[in-house]
Amino acid sequence: MVKNKWRILGFASMLALVLILAACGGSDDSENSNSSDGSENEETATVGDGKEIELVYVNWDSEIASTHVVGKVLEDLGYDVKLTSLDNAAMWEAIANEEADGMVAAWLPVTHGDLYEANKDSLVDLGENLSGAKTGLVVPSYMEDINTIGDLQDYADELGQKITGIDAGSGVVQSAEQALEDYNLEGWEVQTSTGGAMTTALGEAINSEEPIVVTGWTPHWKFADYDLKYLEDPEETFGGEEYIATMVRQGLEEDLPNAYKVLDQFNWTTEEMETVMLEISNGADPEEAAAAWVEENQELVSEWTEGIE
Structure with a gap:
């Protein structure tokens, strides 16, 4: 009798273990798997699931x-x-x-x-x-006598007929190059570099209160750090907003x-x-x-x- 009781108890324990494992084994391979009752499984609660x-x-x-x-x-x-x-x-x-x-x-x-x-x-x-957002040509506000792109010609000597740009092929550089034609700025060039090099050059010029014109765009942190202005663009070379x-x-x-x-x-x-x-x-x-x-x-x-x- 005692042996039979132990056999019955052992069989019941094994059956319970199997049922527990079966209940825990269900999963879903979708981007965000849920359990059968609609709640998220702990192991699959992350939406992206590492994808x-x-x-x-x-x-x-x-x-x-x-x-x-x-x-x-x-x-x-x-x-x-x-x-x-x-x-x-x-x-x-x-x-x-x-x-x-x-x-x-x-x-x-x-x-x-x-x-x-x-x-x-x-x-x-x-x-x-x-x-x-906006793009255009930008100068420090202390350059009070220059307000439009066409005014750049008056600063040809001081600026060395150079616009400090960013990477070649970027949209703002292409627009700047087109502006040289639209405003008849003969002999001028857009000197390409990187965004970091452009802002470094801008900062150095401002620290010395020297004239400089750069390709600019908004949003950009330089407008929070420096007192700058866009040059007016009556030909709309850079477009509007x-x-x-x-x-x-x-x-x-x-x-x-x-x-x-x-x-x-x-x-x-x-x-x-x-x-x-x-x-x-x-x-x-x-x-x-x-x-x-x-x-x-x-x-x-x-x-x-x-x-x-």
């Missing part, structure tokens, strides 16, 4: 800031985020060719207008993420629906972007500056992540 997403950007201070902020939000949702800096054309081609997943760095309608027209049929336009848009590859909505939703809902102001840009320009690592901003602006971040499933 990789690559964002590309042009190496401008504004796009470094925005891309790192969006990247941090996606990282916090559980994605394996890769951020890649490319030149303008390569950035657009990477999205159109589905070599990268998205970007929040499309300046329209003028700066990247040609690139948009060349690639628009091969990508998905999610619309603007920032309004009130611009906006920055988000572009993603075809198929992203089906492959990573939650990441697509975040990118679609991402939207902020020039002041918010410039806060991050200024931190980076003051020496903060872009990842650290983005992480600090995201932590301090959870209310806005919650709008970007609204409806995540």
Whole structure:
């Protein structure tokens, strides 16, 4: 009798263990798996579940800031985020060719207008993420006698007939080169460099109160640090007000629906972007500056992540 009782108890214990393991073994391989009662499993509570997403950007201070902020939000949702800096054309081609997943760095309608027209049929336009952007030629405000691009001719000797630009092939440099023709600035040149080299040259000139003209755009931290002004552009070579848009590859909505939703809902102001840009320009690592901003602006971040499933 005693032996039979122990056999029955042993069999019951084994059966209970099997049932427990079966209850814990169910899982779902979807982007955000849920248990059968609708609650999230502890092991699959992360939305991205480690899936990789690559964002590309042009190496401008504004796009470094925005891309790192969006990247941090996606990282916090559980994605394996890769951020890649490319030149303008390569950035657009990477999205159109589905070599990268998205970007929040499309300046329209003028700066990247040609690139948009060349690639628009091969990508998905999610619309603007920032309004009130602008490009043009910029001088320190102490250059009181120069107010329009045409006035540059009066400063030809002082400026050495040189406009300090950024990377060759960028939209603002192309517009600056066109401005030389539109305003008959013969003998002038746009000296290309990098965004960092341009702002360094600007800072050195301002510290010495020397004349300088640079290619400029808003948002940019230099407008928070220095007293600057845009030169009026009556020929509208640089166009009017611009906006920055988000572009993603075809198929992203089906492959990573939650990441697509975040990118679609991402939207902020020039002041918010410039806060991050200024931190980076003051020496903060872009990842650290983005992480600090995201932590301090959870209310806005919650709008970007609204409806995540």
